[in-house]
Amino acid sequence: MTTTSKTRPPLNGVDTPTLFATLDAVKANPELAKFQFRAANRWVSGTHNRSTIRAFFGAGQEDTSRTEDFSYDADHPAVLVGTGHGPTPVEFLLHAIAACLTAGVANVAAARGVALREVSSTVEGDIDLLGILGLSDQVRNGYQGIRVSFQISGDAPPEVLRGLIDQSRARSAVYDVLTNGVPVSVEVSTD
Amino acid sequence: MTTTSKTRPPLNGVDTPTLFATLDAVKANPELAKFQFRAANRWVSGTHNRSTIRAFFGAGQEDTSRTEDFSYDADHPAVLVGTGHGPTPVEFLLHAIAACLTAGVANVAAARGVALREVSSTVEGDIDLLGILGLSDQVRNGYQGIRVSFQISGDAPPEVLRGLIDQSRARSAVYDVLTNGVPVSVEVSTD
Numbered sequence: 001m002t003t004t005s006k007t008r009p010p011l012n013g014v015d016t017p018t019l020f021a022t023l024d025a026v027k028a029n030p031e032l033a034k035f036q037f038r039a040a041n042r043w044v045s046g047t048h049n050r051s052t053i054r055a056f057f058g059a060g061q062e063d064t065s066r067t068e069d070f071s072y073d074a075d076h077p078a079v080l081v082g083t084g085h086g087p088t089p090v091e092f093l094l095h096a097i098a099a100c101l102t103a104g105v106a107n108v109a110a111a112r113g114v115a116l117r118e119v120s121s122t123v124e125g126d127i128d129l130l131g132i133l134g135l136s137d138q139v140r141n142g143y144q145g146i147r148v149s150f151q152i153s154g155d156a157p158p159e160v161l162r163g164l165i166d167q168s169r170a171r172s173a174v175y176d177v178l179t180n181g182v183p184v185s186v187e188v189s190t191d
Numbered sequence: 192m193t194t195t196s197k198t199r200p201p202l203n204g205v206d207t208p209t210l211f212a213t214l215d216a217v218k219a220n221p222e223l224a225k226f227q228f229r230a231a232n233r234w235v236s237g238t239h240n241r242s243t244i245r246a247f248f249g250a251g252q253e254d255t256s257r258t259e260d261f262s263y264d265a266d267h268p269a270v271l272v273g274t275g276h277g278p279t280p281v282e283f284l285l286h287a288i289a290a291c292l293t294a295g296v297a298n299v300a301a302a303r304g305v306a307l308r309e310v311s312s313t314v315e316g317d318i319d320l321l322g323i324l325g326l327s328d329q330v331r332n333g334y335q336g337i338r339v340s341f342q343i344s345g346d347a348p349p350e351v352l353r354g355l356i357d358q359s360r361a362r363s364a365v366y367d368v369l370t371n372g373v374p375v376s377v378e379v380s381t382d
Binding site for chain 2: 012013014015018019022023026027030033034035036037038039040041042043044045046047048049051053056058059063065066070072074075076077078079080081082083084086087088089090091092093094095096097098099100101102103105106107116117118119120121122123124125126127128129130131132133134135136139140141142143144145146147148149150151152153158161162165169171172173174175176177178179180181182183184185186187188189190191
């Protein structure tokens, strides 16, 4: 017995029927797709600072499903004259790309009826600090390249499993931002 | 009595003398500037997954200063058919840009002899999910724009305080990556 994508049951912890219903709802009312995410950050001391994340706007309203702040410290390590109270800011970019691709794989697999057993990944980012240290004009400030390596297993042939990663990448918000860039404005208010 | 930048005392929680000594050491041996940061991610269920961050290479060796893993959950919220066990991957990008600019401000202020009282920021990212939902080819997958709003106070005139943010942005690794993009490769291994 085969199912069409619209009638697939929940799989991989994904509520597939609700996922398809959500797609239909947005198709009928594209305004629902407009989201705004937010973070707030406060300097602690030296390179140590802390962000909180909670509220966002989406699906036509302020979201209230997250009832507590998520809180994240960032810092530079000792070798960069920080105190190591958290990862460096650039390491959070590596988390973001792995997390985005992995969430997408789970959704795509559920939509395609592929049961996943394991999805794990490692991410490496190479950066030459001559840029941010102001010691070379020839070296960019950011990563020179990021490599994501996935290990995936599930009830499908290798080419189908690879196709899940391909489709997730093709629809990944973080992959798009990191590879194509995005306009970032910075405003300053002083007391 | 004025000090040259090389003899500035610690300020803002920044060990300024060590910061300048580090710059001198890297200038003398540019190989020390080559860093590799890393993250590892594992799928949990549905869109919920978890990254760990700890080891990195830099200053010519594997760093051992961070003796425990930093661990971060990511998930989609209920309205996007997730379980909200963590922020969305794209929200970590907002944390990363705020954290990077803020760490830079503290260092630049110390180098310039400006005592900071408070540095806080809010970040907003607008995204139209018609892209990642596959409902429009005209809409990008990622953010359409990111806005960072800083509030800064310290023992300096407003134009000097603004200059700290400007210099931090000019040397920010995350700002460079987000605005200019970076090559991201994705490899897949199947069982």
